[in-house]
Amino acid sequence: xxxxxxxxxxxxxxxxxxxxxxxxxxxxxxxxxxxxxxxxxxxxxxxxxxxxxxxxxxxxxxxxxxxxxxxxxxxxxxxxxxxxxxxxxxxxxxxxxxxxxxxxxxxxxxxxxxxxxxxxxxxxxxxxxxxxxxxxxxxxxxxxxxxxxxxxxxxxxxxxxxxxxxxxxxxxxxxxxxxxxxxxxxxxxxxxxxxxxxxxxxxxxxxxxxxxxxxxxxxxxxxxxxxxxxxxxxxxxxxxxxxxxxxxxxxxxxxxxxxxx
Amino acid sequence: xxxxxxxxxxxxxxxxxxxxxxxxxxxxxxxxxxxxxxxxxxxxxxxxxxxxxxxxxxxxxxxxxxxxxxxxxxxxxxxxxxxxxxxxxxxxxxxxxxxxxxxxxxxxxxxxxxxxxxxxxxxxxxxxxxxxxxxxxxxxxxxxxxxxxxxxxxxxxxxxxxxxxxxxxxxxxxxxxxxxxxxxxxxxxxxxxxxxxxxxxxxxxxxxxxxxxxxxxxxxxxxxxx
Numbered sequence: 040x041x042x043x044x045x046x047x048x049x050x051x052x053x054x055x056x057x058x059x060x061x062x063x064x065x066x067x068x069x070x071x072x073x074x075x076x077x078x079x080x081x082x083x084x085x086x087x088x089x090x091x092x093x094x095x096x097x098x099x100x101x102x103x104x105x106x107x108x109x110x111x112x113x114x115x116x117x118x119x120x121x122x123x124x125x126x127x128x129x130x131x132x133x134x135x136x137x138x139x140x141x142x143x144x145x146x147x148x149x150x151x152x153x154x155x156x157x158x159x160x161x162x163x164x165x166x167x168x169x170x171x172x173x174x175x176x177x178x179x180x181x182x183x184x185x186x187x188x189x190x191x192x193x194x195x196x197x198x199x200x201x202x203x204x205x206x207x208x209x210x211x212x213x214x215x216x217x218x219x220x221x222x223x224x225x226x227x228x229x230x231x232x233x234x235x236x237x238x239x240x241x242x243x244x245x246x247x248x249x250x251x252x253x254x255x256x257x258x259x260x261x262x263x264x265x266x267x268x269x270x271x272x273x274x275x276x277x278x279x280x281x282x283x284x285x286x287x288x289x290x291x292x293x294x295x296x297x298x299x300x
Numbered sequence: 301x302x303x304x305x306x307x308x309x310x311x312x313x314x315x316x317x318x319x320x321x322x323x324x325x326x327x328x329x330x331x332x333x334x335x336x337x338x339x340x341x342x343x344x345x346x347x348x349x350x351x352x353x354x355x356x357x358x359x360x361x362x363x364x365x366x367x368x369x370x371x372x373x374x375x376x377x378x379x380x381x382x383x384x385x386x387x388x389x390x391x392x393x394x395x396x397x398x399x400x401x402x403x404x405x406x407x408x409x410x411x412x413x414x415x416x417x418x419x420x421x422x423x424x425x426x427x428x429x430x431x432x433x434x435x436x437x438x439x440x441x442x443x444x445x446x447x448x449x450x451x452x453x454x455x456x457x458x459x460x461x462x463x464x465x466x467x468x469x470x471x472x473x474x475x476x477x478x479x480x481x482x483x484x485x486x487x488x489x490x491x492x493x494x495x496x497x498x499x500x501x502x503x504x505x506x507x508x509x510x511x512x513x514x515x516x517x518x519x520x521x522x523x524x525x526x
Contacts, residue, residue: 108420135426145421149439158435159425204421211425 057120059084059215059246060105065114067100074100076270078114082215087241088248089257089278092267093293098250101267102217105248106137119214135163138208142220144200146192152179152203153188156210163211171210178206182236198229205236216240218249254297258282266290307482308491318474319495325388325470326457329395333456334449336396337403344408355404362401367459370394375466387468395456395463402452410444411437442514450507454500461496471495 058081067075075097082088090098103109104116107123107130116123118133127133147155156175160166166174179185182202192200201221208216218237222230234256241247241260251257257264257278264281266274266289274281274290285291308315343355362370375390385393414437422432464473475492479485 106424108423131423131426131428133426134424137424139420139424141417141420141424143415143417145415145417147418147421147436159427162428162431162435163426207425 058082058117059119060248061115061117062101062105063115063117065104065111065116067097067104067109067111067113074270075104075111078272080265080272082246082248084214084246085244086246086262087260088263088265089261090248090250090265090267091252091254091257091293091297092273095269096267097270098267099219102139102219102248102250105217106134106139108139131163135159135211136214138211138213138216140201140204140208140216140218140221142223144192144197144204144224146200146204146207148192150191151188152184152190152192152195155192155203156207159207160210174210175206178209179203181209181239182206183232196229197225198232201225201229201233202236205233205240209240215246215248218247218251220250220252222251222253252297254282266293268293304482304484304487307484308478308487311478311481314474314477315471315491315495318469318471318492319499321388321468321470321474322457322460322499325391325395325460325463325468326453328392329399329460330453330456332392332396333399333452334403336400337407340400340404341407341411344404345411359401359404362398363405367394367398368462368465370398371462371466387463387466390466391460391463391468391470395460398459399452399456402455403449406445406448406452407441409448410441413444414440446507446511446514450504450510453507454503457499457503458496 060080060082062078062080065075065078065080066073078101080101090101092098100109104111104123105118107116110125111123119136121127121133123130123133146152147158150158153172153175156178157166157168157171160171160174161168176185176188179188182205184199184202184206187195187199187203192203195203205221221237222233225233230253234253237247237249237256238260249256249261259278261278263275264278265272266281266285266287268289274285274287276284276286281290282294285294340355340358343351344359346352346355371390371394374385374394375387378385418436418440419432422436427436460470461472463470464476467473469477471492475488479488482488
């Protein structure tokens, strides 16, 4: 019943080392409803993985399980050798190694842009204010928004807010960045400014897992594209084979719908 | 029908003392009630089942019995267990406990109104619970809790009049006192209605200042609490 028709995983950059993130036979339910089924999924350092699929396929839930914003009931999720379980005392420490960007940006509205960025480095990494501000300004420059440091989130456009959100996550210098549909809430003209930043991050070697509908981005940047449907990983492949030669009929149907839009 | 102002004026000391006592009880009980409310609210939303059920029990009991019965229980019933509390102390304790239950629910409503995305972002950054509640969530609560909070505080000021039933010499008790001496119920009770109205209005003016500080999302002010 849970037949996974996964295609062979493509050669990842660093197959010799252990996976940074390993998910084995992971299952998750919301009450009676099973939202994730037998997920087997690994991500190696330096890999860029894109996850796509229709609404309700569980892709957001999957990445939210990685930093335990959602809790799985069965199976293993292992980050850097540490299993995520209920007994885990240091989930905050693990979360500080995983950066996340959300569809709704989720900037702190009562703090300025720079204050948004320095909050976590000061509290979690115990940086002094000066050092934290230096770090914050460095990443604001990276996302090309340094002149907005004193502004408040409500004064920025959606694209600017998302870039601040990316900078905020980067200030913690995480091992991996999770993106949960980062451009889905943006007006079309602002999507490319965010995707450009994400591309740059990818070229610099940041490990990324990105849930997105932006197939152009996937083609350009991803090492691996995964298609999910109804809580299962249906197909995964390198971008060229994924887009040009989808094996599974559900993948084919989905891609047809996307590209006919 | 003549209004005997002089009767009131001659006894103004009693009434003034009453006003001061009402203000004393209120200005102490309201902040304590807020502190109790914060504590109970944190228990109410805790993952610990014992804390959560204790908080729910507290809130349900206090909210569902009349304030008068609460003060009777403390003032008249506790002495049978050897605990003798003065009228004024009963006033402080009961009014704080009473307000605390309502404030707890207001804070909980406020926390639930803050977008879940704020919690997501805080957790995702690796911030500790106590830290992000204080620095991210609480500063965003004001707009949700100030309006209902001021209502509860105002209710507490008015409910303090019931303390007259346990010999606390606040404003209502003072009115009965003056009336007993002068037999002028119309003048007396009209005057204290006016005095309560004055106290409430001044209190509301204060809260308008508070709302002006927090209620309007003024980006330049910044709501960060250091």
